[in-house]
Amino acid sequence: MSKMDLSAPATIETLTAALEAAGVDGLEITRPGQSLRIVISGTAPAHTVSVSDTFQAKIVKAPMAGQFLCDLPAVPGCQTRKRPADTLGFLRVGPMLLPVKTETAACVHRYLVDHETIVGFGDPIAEITSQ
Amino acid sequence: MMQTTRNLQTVLIANRGEIALRIMRACRNMGLKTVVVCSQADRDAAYVKSADQSVCIGPAAASKSYLNQDAILLAARLTGADAIHPGYGFLSERAGFSAATEDAGLIFIGPDATSIATMGDKIAAKSAMVAAGVPCVPGPDCELPGEVDQIRQIASKIGYPVIIKAAGGGGGRGMRVVPDEASLIEAVALTREEARKAFGSPALYMEKFLQHPRHIEIQVLCDIHGNAVWLGHRDCSMQRRHQKVVEEAPAPGISSSLIAPVGAACVQACRQIGYRGVGTFEFLFEDGAFYFIEMNTRLQVEHPVTEMTSGVDIVCQQIGIARGDVLPMAQDAIVCEGHSMECRINAEDPLTFMPSAGVITALELPSGPGVRVDTHIEVGYKVSPYYDSLIAKLIVHGPDRREAMARMRRALAGFEVEGVATTIPLLRDLFQDEAFADGETDIHYLETWLKNRSAA
Numbered sequence: 001m002s003k004m005d006l007s008a009p010a011t012i013e014t015l016t017a018a019l020e021a022a023g024v025d026g027l028e029i030t031r032p033g034q035s036l037r038i039v040i041s042g043t044a045p046a047h048t049v050s051v052s053d054t055f056q057a058k059i060v061k062a063p064m065a066g067q068f069l070c071d072l073p074a075v076p077g078c079q080t081r082k083r084p085a086d087t088l089g090f091l092r093v094g095p096m097l098l099p100v101k102t103e104t105a106a107c108v109h110r111y112l113v114d115h116e117t118i119v120g121f122g123d124p125i126a127e128i129t130s131q
Numbered sequence: 132m133m134q135t136t137r138n139l140q141t142v143l144i145a146n147r148g149e150i151a152l153r154i155m156r157a158c159r160n161m162g163l164k165t166v167v168v169c170s171q172a173d174r175d176a177a178y179v180k181s182a183d184q185s186v187c188i189g190p191a192a193a194s195k196s197y198l199n200q201d202a203i204l205l206a207a208r209l210t211g212a213d214a215i216h217p218g219y220g221f222l223s224e225r226a227g228f229s230a231a232t233e234d235a236g237l238i239f240i241g242p243d244a245t246s247i248a249t250m251g252d253k254i255a256a257k258s259a260m261v262a263a264g265v266p267c268v269p270g271p272d273c274e275l276p277g278e279v280d281q282i283r284q285i286a287s288k289i290g291y292p293v294i295i296k297a298a299g300g301g302g303g304r305g306m307r308v309v310p311d312e313a314s315l316i317e318a319v320a321l322t323r324e325e326a327r328k329a330f331g332s333p334a335l336y337m338e339k340f341l342q343h344p345r346h347i348e349i350q351v352l353c354d355i356h357g358n359a360v361w362l363g364h365r366d367c368s369m370q371r372r373h374q375k376v377v378e379e380a381p382a383p384g385i386s387s388s389l390i391a392p393v394g395a396a397c398v399q400a401c402r403q404i405g406y407r408g409v410g411t412f413e414f415l416f417e418d419g420a421f422y423f424i425e426m427n428t429r430l431q432v433e434h435p436v437t438e439m440t441s442g443v444d445i446v447c448q449q450i451g452i453a454r455g456d457v458l459p460m461a462q463d464a465i466v467c468e469g470h471s472m473e474c475r476i477n478a479e480d481p482l483t484f485m486p487s488a489g490v491i492t493a494l495e496l497p498s499g500p501g502v503r504v505d506t507h508i509e510v511g512y513k514v515s516p517y518y519d520s521l522i523a524k525l526i527v528h529g530p531d532r533r534e535a536m537a538r539m540r541r542a543l544a545g546f547e548v549e550g551v552a553t554t555i556p557l558l559r560d561l562f563q564d565e566a567f568a569d570g571e572t573d574i575h576y577l578e579t580w581l582k583n584r585s586a587a
Contacts, residue, residue, distance in 0.1 A: 020171065020190065020191075064188075064202065064205070065186045065187065065188050065202065065205065065206050065209055066205075066209060067209060093205045093209050094205075094209075096205075118184075118186070118210070120174065120185075120187030120188065121171065121187045121188055121189050121190070121196075121202075122174075122187060122190070123187065
């Protein structure tokens, strides 16, 4: 049995990239104590994946290249609650700011990039916990 | 009023693969920083990481990444690039991209939008060449009329066989050969409909169809100060389905006295249309005469053979011209020496030409005097199914054609790629062919050779 941590962002990112490259819509892995379900969203503003472990986590990816501006500093202990379509942060390109939003009610578990980091399309930005 | 030199510190490379790496090398030689944009399929490639900065701009599909003009311009803004180099293919010959880049306050490393648009319209291009005294294929430099009798009269005056071409076409698409009057009108109707669907314009033109021509090119460099030079000629007749397979410089059997007036006319044409940057005039050559077919307003895949014979770094010159530099050489300083050949190495089955995707598991590149390999691949590189199958260019230079061919044979023998199928075995066979070794084969030679090979 693989010891792969299904909640690790790097694992999720690798699996997501592999699914996208293969043109597959989704994947579900279940094993004792962990289950992972990845759904590739074709029309959503950002790709999300969910991990079922001790919490429901989603990785929010950058919908385009830009300089990421955190809406709030990373908050430990799942303090920052977000309603659907709440803004996680912005992508800045020149004078333009593109909001990065949640699709479901969630709270920010942690940001995966620093404030003002330049990110590319598909880079993981934040891990949010579904409510 | 003469334009002054523009500030250029960072070049964004809006392309991928070997040409992205080639441009990066030129930028480094000039002390410029580089930004490479990439798709998700290319983001882990070593050449992407070797740029000063890289930005993933979209998913694997080229339409959403390398052809996404807005994403590229945003990436330039994001990274503070001063200029965009489009490479070849993708957006390199889009007049709108040149204009949008300049409108955004950036330098487009290529011609202005007007030149690209003029040369992209085959009728306008031919008209400009006729005006500049460049020899063209017999046929009117205007759009074919709709009136059937007039079409018949034009064809009769040119003499059969004729070829009908879409004004907005290119690369072998949107054309039809007409052997006689009986099939003329139907051919015009079919081609017009194809042109409308494929190129968005039903405009057609008609020319004499040359039956056994060679494909000869002339490379030009033009600055914004009215200086222009041509860097000798290339033979790109070894083609399969209008795609070049082997290129060489100079074209065998064409004397300096024959080509010199044509080269001078190309330079004159560039001055007349105010062309800036690098460009390639493509000609058909038959029975000792040249016939202009089109001008490519970008860097060509096969530019290295001209670099090897002329000693001019064409990409560095292209960037310098875009910056506003004065061309550092005059025509009489251009001396082409020796002979150069280039093989395009594609990740394709050498018999069926089916594209081959996968991971490179072993790689041995040839080296030695007069051997150059332009490639972005390495062990572990994943050849993507999303893009053109060109994975490397093998270029050799020798004191004469015979020695260049011998070097190419040795270099091909030492070129090993494992993990994907490549066209190397085909090229090894081709370089053993006697007629090719003799030189001066026409554009149909390779197709016939392949047919005979598969029948054997």
